[in-house]
Amino acid sequence: MTRLVLLASLLSITACAAAPGDGPDVEYVRPVVVAEHPVALDNPQEETVVWPIWGGAFTPDEPVSIRAVLAPGGAGASGLVIAGPGEPEARAAVELTADGGAWALRERAGDEVIQERxxxxxxxxxxxxxxDGAAVxxxxGDAVTTLRLAAPLAPAGEAAGLYVHLDPGATLELREIAMSQALPAAPELGTPLRELAEARGIEFGSxxxxxxxxxxxxxxxxxxxQFSAAAPTELYWATTRGEDRDYFFVPADLSINYATVHGQAVTGMFLVWDFELPGWVTELGESGDAEALGAVFDEHITTLVSRYRGKVDAWIVVNEAIWGPDETGDEFAEYAWSIWSDVLGVEFIERAFRTARAADPEAVLLYNETGAEALGLKSDFMHEMAADLVARGAPIDGIGLQFHVDAAAPPDLDDVRANMERIAALGLDIYITELDVSIAGTDAAQLELQADIYAGIVGTCLAVPACxxxxxxxxxxxxxxxxxxxAAPLLFDADYAAKPAFRAVQRVLEGGDRGRSARRSNATSATSSSRG
Structure with a gap:
């Protein structure tokens, strides 16, 4: 329970810290960015970026105070935006930005500036x-600036949110942000999954x-x-590096900050995959220039892993590099064709792990695969590949098993356990990385079937110490x-009501102590005590 105790102790400090001029009654009970982990953002793109801050939603039906320590810089304006619901071209918003050392507060309706101070x-x-209602x-210090808004930020009962604003070439350091409105609690759910999982020696993430x-x-x-770990799903090329070849880290920085604030370990998805690669990378592969493609490959891995060293706990280094019978259409498995295997050879897998390890000696490095959860031709091939990597001294720490499950054809759990145990025999850990269970409708029978499958998979993980x-x-x-x-595949329905699957997982996690510690997050956490 170490991480949760730390959570509470840091919160007690944050909640009592009122800035000068706040007034004696303001308590900042929800950290959004903590001073121990400031977030430095920059915008190398040619267009202005307005991006939502994870953890920054609130309802303006009551007065809400936001304490922000900001350091704008660079070649353009940067700061915060408070925006209501709706599309950017139509929503109400208030901008608080600085350019050249001068701060401005302006109200917008879409692209139109209504007023400015x-x-x-x-x-x-x-x-x-x-x-506060229709005023911001x-x-x-002692100076107070007020905007009487032409229209409220959000209709009654609806939420507004915090965004960062970065003009082209601008930078913004978020040194600290805290809010007086707590996140809503859900005590009716009982003990959170993250607490139950920690007691069983595993992490439970989303x-x-x-x-x-x-x-x-x-x-x-x-x-x-509910979750002690987070896996941002788009740390791969499509988001971090686009057609202009410049890196763009604002989305990843803000999602990782959320995990840091809430004491969640982070798994980065994905360093190497052939999905949605920028056209210039694909063209480089089609040229057959192994030296040039290899240089880009190495540089991409090194840049991401180095940037998030100490913030990302585990990386899925290579994703889905094997074809099984479902992909080959025949009764065999092989390495998947991709620009990486075609130009760099299947040695790209080992190369990726060695490059990632050089950039971060402490991160957990994983290979991740779909359709290889139970015994079978694909998992046999994966096991042989993993055994070869281990024998060659490649720095692989574990295998990720995805578990996208169709409830009509779930994997045999005895085979799943046997597969996990043979992976563990190689000295590798096992991570269930993408669990969902699709059902055919939401009648009681389908929901109970889904619950049984979730419980069985989580229970199998608990039964294998290396999971x-x-x-x-x-x-x-x-x-x-x-x-x-x-397919309604997840633990909560579309209205956030707990499904039988959530309760089934909760019961499985309540089953006893495994007597070992889960992987620890590098994050320092400061989540709100109102979260239970």
Whole structure:
């Protein structure tokens, strides 16, 4: 329980820390960015970036104070945006930005500036922003600037959210952000999964999209309360490096910050995969220039792993590099064709692990595969590959088994356990990385079947000491993987009501003590005590 005790002790400090001029009654009970882990953002793109801050949703039905210590810089304006619901071109918003050391507060309706005020404060500055109905007040030391809004930020009962604003070439250091409104609690759910999992010696995590659900307090609250690990699903090329070849880290930085604040270990998905590669990388592969492609390959891995050293606990280094019978259409398995295997040879797998280890000697390094959860031709091939990597001294620490399960054809759990145990015999750990269970409708029988399958898979992980973590591929059907359609595959329904699957996993995790410690997060946590 070490991480949870630390959570509570840091919170008690944060909740009592009121900034000068706040007034005696303001308590900042929800950290959004903690001073021990500031977030340094930059925008190398040619367009202005306005990106949501994970953990920054709130309801402005009551007065809400936001304490922000910000250091803007670079070649353009940067700062915070408080925006209501709706599309960017139509929503109400208030911008608080600085350019050249001068702060401005402006109200917008879409692209139109409704009104603007200058704020007498240096940059960097400590600012207190209070949203109270149709007014926004900014306090900088003894100076107070108020905007009487032409329209409220959000209709009654709906949420607004915090964003960062970065003009092209701008930088912004978020040194600390805290809010007076706590995340909503859900005591009716009982003991959170993260606490039960920690007592059993494993982590229980959720994959998260790089773009958070906008202004969704239910999502942000459950993610913080229930899960001890987070896996941002788009740390791969499509988000971190696009067609202009410049790295773009704002989304990843903000999602990893959320995990840091809430004491969640982070698994980075994915360093090497052939999905949605930028055109210039594909063209380089098609040229057959192994030296040039290899240099880009090495540089990409090194850049990501070095940037998040000490923040990302584990990396899925290589994802889905094997084809089994489902992919080959025949009764055999082989290495998958990709630009990596075609140009660099299958040695790219070992190369990726060695490059990642050189960039971070402490991170857990994983190979991740789908359709290889139980005994079979694909898992046989994967086991042979892993055994060869281990024999060659490659720095592989574990195997990720995805577990995208169709409830009509679940894997045999005896075979799953046998597969896990033979992986463990190689000296490797096992991580369940993308668990979901698709069902055909949501009648009681289907929901109970789903619950049984979830419980069986989590129970199998608990039965194998080398199984260190279970991560679900999202937790609410509201945001289920698009390819699954209406398969209702997750632990909570679209309204965040706990499904029988959640209760079944909870019961399995309540079953006793495994007598060992889970992998620890590098994060220092400071989540709200109101989360239970």
């Amino acid at each position: 200058t704020i007498a404060a240096p940059a960097p500055a400590e600012l207190v922003v209070t949203v 007040e900014v306090r900088a 994959a998260i999209d790089i773009w958070p659900p906008l202004h969704d307090l239910g999502f942000e609250a459950l993610l913080a309360e 260190r973590s279970t991560t679900v591929f999202g937790f609410s059907d509201r945001y289920a993987w698009d390819e699954l359609g209406d």
